[in-house]
Amino acid sequence: MVEIKTIQKRTVKADDVYLCDESKMPGGKAEEVFFPKNIEELSSLAAHFYSLKKPYTVFGRGTGITGASVPLEGAVISLEKMNKINDLAHCKQTGKPFLKAESGVTLTEIKTSLERFFYPVDPTEMSASIGGTVVTNASGACSFKYGATRKWIKSLKIVLPDGSVERIERGKYFADNEGIIHFSGKKIKVPQYKMPECKNAAGLYSCPGMDLIDLFIGSEGILGIVGEVEIWLEKKFPAVSFIAFFEDEQKAVDFVGILRNSDPKPEFIEYVDRLGLKMLKEKSAQDPASLNIPPLPENSEGGIFFDTAYNEGNIIEVLEKTNEIMSQATGFTGSFCAWENIEKERIKFFRHALPETVNSFISEIKREYPDIHKLGTDIAVPHENFNEMNLFSKNTIGRSGLKFVSFGHIGDSHIHFNIIPQNYDELEEGKKIYGILAAKAVELGGTVSAEHGIGKLKRKYLEIMYGSKGIEEMRKVKKCLDPEFLLNRGNMFEPGERS
Ligand SMILES: Cc1cc2nc3c(=O)[nH]c(=O)nc-3n(C[C@H](O)[C@H](O)[C@H](O)COP(=O)(O)OP(=O)(O)OC[C@H]3O[C@@H](n4cnc5c(N)ncnc54)[C@H](O)[C@@H]3O)c2cc1C
Structure with missing residues (x-):
């Protein structure tokens, strides 16, 4: 045990960064923030709070957009000083490469530490901590080919709410x-609900005969603090980047059906709708210095981005096969293709420019209506129901x-509808629509959150998904490990009856 007074800490100020995440949720409140620099200090802090019955919130890097790391009372533990990365190692049985890192290490730090290998989980926000991505089961464009975080976790070292430390190997x-x-001397009854058969980051994981490690992955930090992570890696390879344009949105969507089953399988498949293309064109015409995109083919009303990997010897074969796949599409208006890094970066920039353009519109509206924010859905459904969900949302x-x-x-089958309210009445209307879309997703066997999680802002949607019985089952798991609901109180559900 480490003496608490030797652990770095400071008082929290009124406008402190530790009172907010990227959701800009208001109402964050805490007395002090601690900065443990290793597992021993982290476990001592947890044991200390446990003995005092003091609530506390864990802060990874604060890039979440659901208010999950926003404290409502008590203390904050920031993990930014737990930032050591071990050397690359190989599994003794399989020879597969893996990396061990403390939980405060960022995805960028992991990326730059690797030469021949890469970590395939690619949430857009690379300043997120590896621990934060584990507990939100984060994913990104490449989860199409590689799956979400869950699949890439070899082991976790967890500090439980009573301060004990356990290593959980898959x-x-x-x-x-x-x-x-x-x-750990406890009998944990896992929730009995059925999870959606699509990408999902909502609620505690459950399936018959499940592995304990899956309960902690995606738990939004309510069951224990991730102190250290071992992640699997893949060997790096080159890829060609493509954008295919279509005369209408539905033709672009239909092309995905062909592409999804193509060989070689793309690294990712991303979509942009008619209004997205229009927004990018307008922004580029107004401000070419900040958005220098290539001229788009005439009459293009929908676009599909995808990358395809190749070996040094087979790039021609990959280009020919892609050409063949594109020839099966209807309503095709043109395409861009790039394999040199500089051109690939241009395509990537084009793809990432859209969310940034939406944010810049919101910032303009905020000048007149400071409390306006965008309403971005995070819904996914099984592939067979995507068309219905997409048309329902659009209509x-x-x-x-x-x-x-x-x-x-x-x-x-996971696209974000970003509603951009122009005033407070529209914000309220948008919130109502958000609820309608969430309910429709659940009716179609999908999820209310495919990658961002529930946090404090989306709790009512979690109840739509699992019902009050499901929430109660999750609450019992929480109570088994953290009877006083001290750790990350308020994430996923209200504490309710505690003891
Ligand atoms: C521009 C932008 C783009 C984004 N794109 C994506 C995307 O493509 N895909 C995606 O999945 N997400 C995305 N996100 C959301 C966010 O980056 C992820 O949720 C990320 O996993 C959060 O990591 P963090 O370290 O910032 O965690 P925080 O925001 O600090 O915390 C998130 C939650 O994890 C808990 N937590 C953090 N570390 C630990 C730990 N070690 N042990 C226990 N609990 C912990 C916190 O208490 C909180 O509940 C995006 C965010 C932004 C701002």
């Missing part, structure tokens, strides 16, 4: 026939007259 602890996992928002744009991870 394949070590499983739920029995009754759904009970025996772990529902379209009928309201609200301005919106849709783009994102169509390979995973």
Whole structure:
């Protein structure tokens, strides 16, 4: 045990960075922030708060957009000083490469530490901590080919709410026939609901015979603090980048059906709708210095981005096969293709320019209406229901007259509808529509959050998904490990009855 007074800390100020995340959720409150620099200090802090029954919130890098790391009371533990990365190692049994890192290490730091290998989980925000991405089961464009964080975790070192430290290796602890996992002297009854069969980051994980490590991945930090992570890596390879344009949005969507099953499988498949292309064209015409995009083919009303990997010897074969795939599409208006880094960066910039353009519109509106924010859906559904969800979303928002744009991870049947309210009445209308879309996603077997999680801002949507019974089952798991609900109180659900 480390003496608490030797651990670095300071008082929290009124406008402190530790009171907010990227959601800009108001109302953050805490007394002090601690900066442990290793697992021993982290575990001592947890044990200390446990003995005092003091609530506290863990802060990774604060890039979340659901208010999950926003403290409502008590203390904050920031993990930014837990930032050591070990040397690359190889699994003794399989020879597969992996990396061990403390939980405060950022994705950028992991990326730059690797030469021949890469970590395939690619959330857009690379300043996120590896621990934060584990507990949100983060994912990105490439989860189409590689899956979300869950699949890439070899082991976790967890500090439990009572301060004890446990290493959980995948394949070590499983739920029995009754759904009970025996772990650290406790009997954890895993929730019994069925999870959606699509990319998902909402609620505690559950499946028959599940591995304990999956309960902690995606738990939004309510069951324990991730202190250290071992992640699997892949060998780096070159890729060709493509954008295909279409005369209407539905033709672009239809092309994804062909592309999804193509060989070689693309690294990712991303979508931009008619309004997205229009927005980019207008922004580029107004301000070419900040958005220098290539001229788009005439009559293009939808676009699909994808990257395809190649070996040094087979780039021609990959280009020919892609040409063949594109020839099966209808309503095709043109394409861009790039394999030199500088041109690939241009395509990537074009793809990333859309969310930034939406944010710049919101900033302009905020000058007149300071509390306005965008309403971005994070819905995914099983592939067979994507068309229905997409048309429903377009028609529902379209009928309201609200301005919106849709783009994102169509390979995973997961696109973000961004509603851009122009005043407070529209903000309220947008919130109502958000709830309608969430309910429709659940009706179609999907999720209310495919990658960002629930945090404090989306709790009511979690209840739409799992019902009050499901929430109660999650609450019991929480209570088993953290009877006083001290750790990350308020994430996913209200504490409710505690003891
Ligand atoms: C511009 C932008 C783009 C984004 N794009 C994506 C995207 O493509 N895909 C995606 O999945 N997300 C995306 N996000 C959301 C965000 O980056 C992720 O949720 C990320 O995983 C959060 O990591 P963080 O370290 O910032 O965690 P924080 O925001 O600090 O915390 C998030 C939650 O994790 C908990 N936590 C953090 N570290 C630990 C730990 N070690 N142990 C226990 N609990 C912990 C916190 O208490 C909180 O509940 C985006 C965000 C922004 C701002």
